[in-house]
Amino acid sequence: MQAFPKPQTRLWLLALLLVLPLASPAAEVLPSWKDGPSRQAIEAFVTAVTRAGDKDFIPPAERIAVFDNDGTLWSEQPMYFEVLFALDEVKRMAPQHPEWKDEQPFKAVLENDQKALAAAGEKGLLQIVGATHTGVTTAEFNANAQRWLAKAVHPRSHKPYTEMVFQPMLELLGYLRENGFKTYIVSGGEVAFMRAFAEEVYGIPPEQVIGTTFVTQFQNKDGKFSILRQGKLAHNDDGPGKPESIESIIGRRPVFAFGNSDGDLQMLQWTTAGEGRRLAGLVHHTDGQREWAYDRKSNIGRLDKALDQATGNKWVVVDMAKEWTRIYPGDPDQSHP
Amino acid sequence: MQAFPKPQTRLWLLALLLVLPLASPAAEVLPSWKDGPSRQAIEAFVTAVTRAGDKDFIPPAERIAVFDNDGTLWSEQPMYFEVLFALDEVKRMAPQHPEWKDEQPFKAVLENDQKALAAAGEKGLLQIVGATHTGVTTAEFNANAQRWLAKAVHPRSHKPYTEMVFQPMLELLGYLRENGFKTYIVSGGEVAFMRAFAEEVYGIPPEQVIGTTFVTQFQNKDGKFSILRQGKLAHNDDGPGKPESIESIIGRRPVFAFGNSDGDLQMLQWTTAGEGRRLAGLVHHTDGQREWAYDRKSNIGRLDKALDQATGNKWVVVDMAKEWTRIYPGDPDQSHP
Numbered sequence: 001m002q003a004f005p006k007p008q009t010r011l012w013l014l015a016l017l018l019v020l021p022l023a024s025p026a027a028e029v030l031p032s033w034k035d036g037p038s039r040q041a042i043e044a045f046v047t048a049v050t051r052a053g054d055k056d057f058i059p060p061a062e063r064i065a066v067f068d069n070d071g072t073l074w075s076e077q078p079m080y081f082e083v084l085f086a087l088d089e090v091k092r093m094a095p096q097h098p099e100w101k102d103e104q105p106f107k108a109v110l111e112n113d114q115k116a117l118a119a120a121g122e123k124g125l126l127q128i129v130g131a132t133h134t135g136v137t138t139a140e141f142n143a144n145a146q147r148w149l150a151k152a153v154h155p156r157s158h159k160p161y162t163e164m165v166f167q168p169m170l171e172l173l174g175y176l177r178e179n180g181f182k183t184y185i186v187s188g189g190e191v192a193f194m195r196a197f198a199e200e201v202y203g204i205p206p207e208q209v210i211g212t213t214f215v216t217q218f219q220n221k222d223g224k225f226s227i228l229r230q231g232k233l234a235h236n237d238d239g240p241g242k243p244e245s246i247e248s249i250i251g252r253r254p255v256f257a258f259g260n261s262d263g264d265l266q267m268l269q270w271t272t273a274g275e276g277r278r279l280a281g282l283v284h285h286t287d288g289q290r291e292w293a294y295d296r297k298s299n300i301g302r303l304d305k306a307l308d309q310a311t312g313n314k315w316v317v318v319d320m321a322k323e324w325t326r327i328y329p330g331d332p333d334q335s336h337p
Numbered sequence: 338m339q340a341f342p343k344p345q346t347r348l349w350l351l352a353l354l355l356v357l358p359l360a361s362p363a364a365e366v367l368p369s370w371k372d373g374p375s376r377q378a379i380e381a382f383v384t385a386v387t388r389a390g391d392k393d394f395i396p397p398a399e400r401i402a403v404f405d406n407d408g409t410l411w412s413e414q415p416m417y418f419e420v421l422f423a424l425d426e427v428k429r430m431a432p433q434h435p436e437w438k439d440e441q442p443f444k445a446v447l448e449n450d451q452k453a454l455a456a457a458g459e460k461g462l463l464q465i466v467g468a469t470h471t472g473v474t475t476a477e478f479n480a481n482a483q484r485w486l487a488k489a490v491h492p493r494s495h496k497p498y499t500e501m502v503f504q505p506m507l508e509l510l511g512y513l514r515e516n517g518f519k520t521y522i523v524s525g526g527e528v529a530f531m532r533a534f535a536e537e538v539y540g541i542p543p544e545q546v547i548g549t550t551f552v553t554q555f556q557n558k559d560g561k562f563s564i565l566r567q568g569k570l571a572h573n574d575d576g577p578g579k580p581e582s583i584e585s586i587i588g589r590r591p592v593f594a595f596g597n598s599d600g601d602l603q604m605l606q607w608t609t610a611g612e613g614r615r616l617a618g619l620v621h622h623t624d625g626q627r628e629w630a631y632d633r634k635s636n637i638g639r640l641d642k643a644l645d646q647a648t649g650n651k652w653v654v655v656d657m658a659k660e661w662t663r664i665y666p667g668d669p670d671q672s673h674p
Binding site: 061064138182191192195199205206207209213216217218220224225227234235240241243244247248249250251252266269270273 | 398401475519528529532536542543544546550553554555557561562564571577578580581584585586587588589603606607610
């Protein structure tokens, strides 16, 4: 009986193992992307900047890739998911706030009064976000966000929100990381809300999530430490706020940036204005069948100025309807509809 | 003539190469640390939290280690090095500011008038920092900091400032990184000033440097993009500001923290109050011969409350004079003075 191959055979096996990964056919890259212009541009970029000796080579430490979240990595209709979270939180918290029964905009939320809610406008929305996002410790807020994400479902798809992430973008994140990129979220969403699911869903750790922030305060109550979220905005991570937070927090200009709306314009401009080869991309919501179709006139995720800029600057514009074979994880392959 | 060994020999060599790193005796860890209480505590911590199956095991993603900079990673006497930078910058910029000849605190700087400078107090210092750190783009400020770091020398040692980093702490940073820790700077210093040397000197990339920040503004001048540093503080990364920025930027509680002054107290408290095994340490400046000796009464890097807390909480307190065999890179080994 011979439990193991002879030493010499074992060495040959070892050598084979070392060689195999190079010789085996590469697994298909970006399987949910049709072989269209966007996929070709992304693959050409990654191939060039990671090939030692290429004139466009970028050292691994500088391979910073930034992604907007709402509308870029997951859906954002009929309303930003974080706003839907805030509305649900008002209902959950209502028993502790009997005064909300008679106080707008909370009354409108509790009575599902869409008209009164719309009338409350942006000011009302900020009140709702403030009431549900601040006045608690960072640990408490994280627990609230986690609880909601685990239970809540989207009003149309009836799926958990974390299943409404874009499968092609998950593949893009993975493809970039396999090629030595550090993937970041840079989003108008509140940073702690996104961190509650970004690591599990996108594989993006908390320290690579950048977003809107509230002023916080370190507290020491008899040796019990906490960090209180206060009702004052520290940074609005939208529009010009995106390159500002990138410079402040990453301290290095990205080489790859993806967004979907005018709020991402400055991030894409800042990225592509750097020296050397860069890629900027936009997810264009063209698929009214499988997702939503909207751009220049939408109140949520308006894509107008950035779409004009994309044409002039040869940015990648992903036509969701034409270029993605599936939208969400688990969707059937619709390569040939 | 045989250019290469025979195939079979090559395979044996290959096998040997694969086995060697495991079989060779481990290189000495922390060579500039005497085998004293601090080194023992650090090694015991790292061994426990990285050993699979150990009750104290910490997954790699959670191995966040934070370090203060001034007085912890490099010296800070007779004044924070960044202040010395600001004073030199006033002199460099003086030709563009003829009004400074007659205007305090700038007049005092230009005339090396220590008394008038001291009289200008903290307000004067803030004016000097503001004038030299803001009103320029982030690219311009980085160039200014780099230029100074490349040329300036310390008034006593006559060494470049970047050679006044602590060799034992460089070894500690490397030891932690080899064990899967992500090393961060969390310092009262201005973030862009530290980033100008942190990657080269400490091996800490810009995105792992957290510090005091100014408000910035994204600018688009006829399609030329820049980020302007404005004369308004955005975040003061000292004392309670440290756990606040850790929570906001890293989003994960550190498991290892090192500081040297009362400004680090809250960072150490926040770190050690987390669940599971943690290590907090203080560099105690006890070496008036090789560096400087100061603690409870110093205006720079005062260590008073944190020293009391260290005793009660069994934090590591590094006695520089007794525990470090060398202070700066290139110093002779002084294990047996």
